[in-house]
Amino acid sequence: METDLLIIGAGPAGYTASIYASRYKINHIVIGELMGGQAGEAHKVCNFPGITEKSGIELMQMFSEHAKSLGAEFLTDKVIKIEKKEPGFSVETSRNGTISAKTILLAIGTSHRKLGIERENEMLGKGVSYCVTCDGAFFKDKVVAVVGGSDAANSASVYLSQMAKKVYQIYRGEELRGESTWVNDVLSNDKIEVIFNTNIVELGGKDQLEFIVLDREYNGSNKLAVDGLFIEIGSAPGKALINHLEIKTDPEGYIEITQEQRTSVEGIWAAGDVTTGSNKFRQIVTASAEGAVAASDIFKYLKTKGN
Amino acid sequence: METDLLIIGAGPAGYTASIYASRYKINHIVIGELMGGQAGEAHKVCNFPGITEKSGIELMQMFSEHAKSLGAEFLTDKVIKIEKKEPGFSVETSRNGTISAKTILLAIGTSHRKLGIERENEMLGKGVSYCVTCDGAFFKDKVVAVVGGSDAANSASVYLSQMAKKVYQIYRGEELRGESTWVNDVLSNDKIEVIFNTNIVELGGKDQLEFIVLDREYNGSNKLAVDGLFIEIGSAPGKALINHLEIKTDPEGYIEITQEQRTSVEGIWAAGDVTTGSNKFRQIVTASAEGAVAASDIFKYLKTKGN
Numbered sequence A, B: 001m002e003t004d005l006l007i008i009g010a011g012p013a014g015y016t017a018s019i020y021a022s023r024y025k026i027n028h029i030v031i032g033e034l035m036g037g038q039a040g041e042a043h044k045v046c047n048f049p050g051i052t053e054k055s056g057i058e059l060m061q062m063f064s065e066h067a068k069s070l071g072a073e074f075l076t077d078k079v080i081k082i083e084k085k086e087p088g089f090s091v092e093t094s095r096n097g098t099i100s101a102k103t104i105l106l107a108i109g110t111s112h113r114k115l116g117i118e119r120e121n122e123m124l125g126k127g128v129s130y131c132v133t134c135d136g137a138f139f140k141d142k143v144v145a146v147v148g149g150s151d152a153a154n155s156a157s158v159y160l161s162q163m164a165k166k167v168y169q170i171y172r173g174e175e176l177r178g179e180s181t182w183v184n185d186v187l188s189n190d191k192i193e194v195i196f197n198t199n200i201v202e203l204g205g206k207d208q209l210e211f212i213v214l215d216r217e218y219n220g221s222n223k224l225a226v227d228g229l230f231i232e233i234g235s236a237p238g239k240a241l242i243n244h245l246e247i248k249t250d251p252e253g254y255i256e257i258t259q260e261q262r263t264s265v266e267g268i269w270a271a272g273d274v275t276t277g278s279n280k281f282r283q284i285v286t287a288s289a290e291g292a293v294a295a296s297d298i299f300k301y302l303k304t305k306g307n
Helices: A012-023 A037-041 A056-069 A132-139 A151-161 A180-187 A284-304 B012-023 B037-041 B056-069 B132-139 B151-161 B180-187 B284-304
Strands: A002-008 A028-032 A073-076 A079-084 A089-093 A098-106 A110-112 A143-147 A166-170 A192-195 A200-204 A211-218 A221-225 A228-231 A235-237 A268-270 B002-008 B028-032 B073-076 B079-084 B089-093 B098-106 B110-112 B143-147 B166-170 B192-195 B200-204 B211-218 B221-225 B228-231 B235-237 B268-270
Touching: A002 A012, A002 A089, A002 A284, A012 A028, A012 A037, A012 A056, A012 A098, A012 A284, A028 A098, A037 A056, A037 A110, A037 A132, A056 A073, A098 A284, A132 A151, A132 A228, A143 A151, A151 A166, A151 A180, A151 A192, A180 A192, A180 B012, A268 A284, A284 B284, B002 B012, B002 B089, B002 B284, B012 B028, B012 B037, B012 B056, B012 B098, B012 B284, B028 B098, B037 B056, B037 B110, B056 B073, B098 B284, B132 B151, B132 B228, B143 B151, B151 B166, B151 B180, B151 B192, B151 B228, B180 B192, B268 B284
Parallel strands: A002 A028, A002 A098, A028 A073, A098 A268, A143 A166, A143 A228, A166 A192, B002 B028, B002 B098, B028 B073, B098 B268, B143 B166, B143 B228, B166 B192
Antiparallel strands: A079 A089, A089 A098, A110 A235, A200 A211, A211 A221, B079 B089, B089 B098, B110 B235, B200 B211, B211 B221
16 A cells, blocks of 8 residues: 555544645545544543534544545554655554555554553453543442543543442542633532542452552541542553654653654654644644644645655 | 633634633633634635534634633624733723733734735625635636735645646746745646736626736736636734734734743733744634633633632
């Protein structure tokens, strides 16, 4: 397979880049493992302008349909490796063989940050989850805990309170952060109890999560009995795919970009959550804008290369 | 009237900033003369992600309804003058007296530079357009003209050549300006014919543009039959409102911003087309993103000031 532009990632940045690329008549392919990326996991999106309220997956379906209506080619697949060749790149995929691409847009997003405590991986799917919309429904009338104190954690608690019997929100800070609407919704919700200045240090239970251990006492004990634990402490950029390409990143691993969304490697752009752009305010609308800027610059670049 | 944040401008940047401000529970007012700003003029918007196709005004209505549903206060009014006072600003309006604002977001957009000939306003949307990406697709297999000789006009001609039967590019100068790539692309394109040293003096046609009149003969006639005319002689940021504030602008008058969308004057942010942001790729989605970033930073700023 050959293409002028390979867009890696099918979230807001990738879809929007594809929409613009189609409008510019750039021959391109979008490759992604999961439609919508992390945005697709949001149970409620209330701040994408023009769309008063949708679930993340509904909104991402709208993006996807928009992109597809303009003729973009989509592959549900995983990129294994990107190699520089002259000119362009050779991209190895899991199911579609090798794709030859003149330019690449990395719209690969971020993945959920982990607590980094023992048994966290072992307990995944056994009470521990990184996605309330995926797994929340399993905890009807149960007791759950949410870790974190920003938008993702606050909205997760509110969402879970609709089905769980009780929600503990455990936060290492003194005050919840993010949108005040979510903060108020948490603090005024009878089912949610916020435990501030506290960390989780251990996960307990036999085959299934039964309790968590806190680093200080709460109501006379370090142990808190819970059926589920939702970890909502932010995201980290994926590095595996780009490590060998020597793309410049900041100390946290976010890809450094120019104002044209170019990375330090010629022929590779980046857009969305994975970059240092948009003042690191990682939103659907900012990721989309970065995708648009990238596509516009890729169009100019391909033109200079005689496309 | 008093407010923590006064958003000046009711286009994509202003609306999105208001949506985010409401979610942050920032007490704010949006003041604008015309709902939707320049975006509201587009006959068709096909590249705002998730919305496959809407008129500019329909899309802006969606933005407006979204913003209003979250409780924002809107004033259809004109700002006459902004004056610094300690703390904050005193803003004189045309109909609502003086508004006292702790912070200001300038989302005032730009306006299309016009040819300044008769019937130019009347023919808008009837063959005359200021936006190829918005309206180019309507001229499939038609004859169009582009006015101008710099990057915007050159890229407009190239873009239109992909769908139109014939593109005349009319330029008052002797030689196309801007990037050589674009210039070469124009000059080497069989569908594009550049008419140098020439101005358009009249627009002809009954209810729809049918021909343009040139100020000198071309191929034996002053009249040139065209179905569409794209005026690409640039945009200009409004300066009147900010001149006396000593806000730093680039040589073209666009407001210079930090990555937080802050201007050089403390307490004043800017977002959207009027800024130097988003690689100057002035789109609804980029303006929206800038509005979101600004609101998020204004929230932090007001917090540090004890709000």
